[in-house]
Amino acid sequence: MATVEGNAFEIERRGYQWSMNNTLDDGQTSLLYDGNPNNVVDGNTPGESKLYSLLPGATFFQSNGTWWIKKATPNTWEIVGSGGGGGSASSHVITRGAFEVNTGEKTFLTLQENSFAGDTVWDDVNYIHTLILPYDATVKRVVLRGTATNGATVKIGMHTNQGVTDTNSVDYKYFPETAEETQEVTYTYNNESQVFTFTDAASAAMGDTLGVSISTDQHLGTINATVVIDYDVT
Secondary structure (H helix, E strand, C coil): CCCCHHHHHHHHHCCEEEEECCCCCCCCCCCCCCCCCCCCCCCHHHHHHHHCCCCCCEECCCCCCEEEEEECCCCEEEEECCCCCCCCCCEEEEEEEEEECCCCEECCCCCCCCCHCEEECCCCCCHHHHCCCCEEEEEEEEEEECCCEEECCCEEEECCCCCCCCCHHHHHHCCCCCCEEEEEEECCCCCCEEEEECCCCCEECCCEEEEEEECCCCCCCEEEEEEEEEEEEE
């Protein structure tokens, strides 16, 4: 027979179900985040930091009915019941950099190989700057820092040949110089990491190309960049 003491003991041991409306540890702030928990950034908001810090086994419920369970630290989530099969979202990280990023023309990073010396301007873009997407994909974010970013306003562009019909054109072989989507951030310090968060519109289909450009209003020195891509692996 259940007792008050026994019920209280079981309640304390229960797994907590998180959602955007839950209150955080301060007893006042709401979690608020309602997207894919794999995309949270630690330190971006208190709610995102909470989801990022949860231990494996924690669950999160979106308002659209999607139910997630944390499978591994620091921040790997799966949809409850997916079992890892039948198609799911998969995040892929590309780490790249460049020895010099200067003002003026866009600098394009190499995506087919990891070469700091391979970054170039538009007139010299070639196949090493062009990633061929193996699945439908969305660029979720780029994290970038540089040795001389103090006061710099930086733009990062996502480029793709999606929609280009002339198969003999440079835009089809690689991608257009004009970005599909651009995100902008202003830096305060040197060697400061900043997150450039893209929308779902920064997407392309399997077989399309992907390029990443950097433009700036001042010399950035040597830069490190981390590109996060979500693949639809159905």
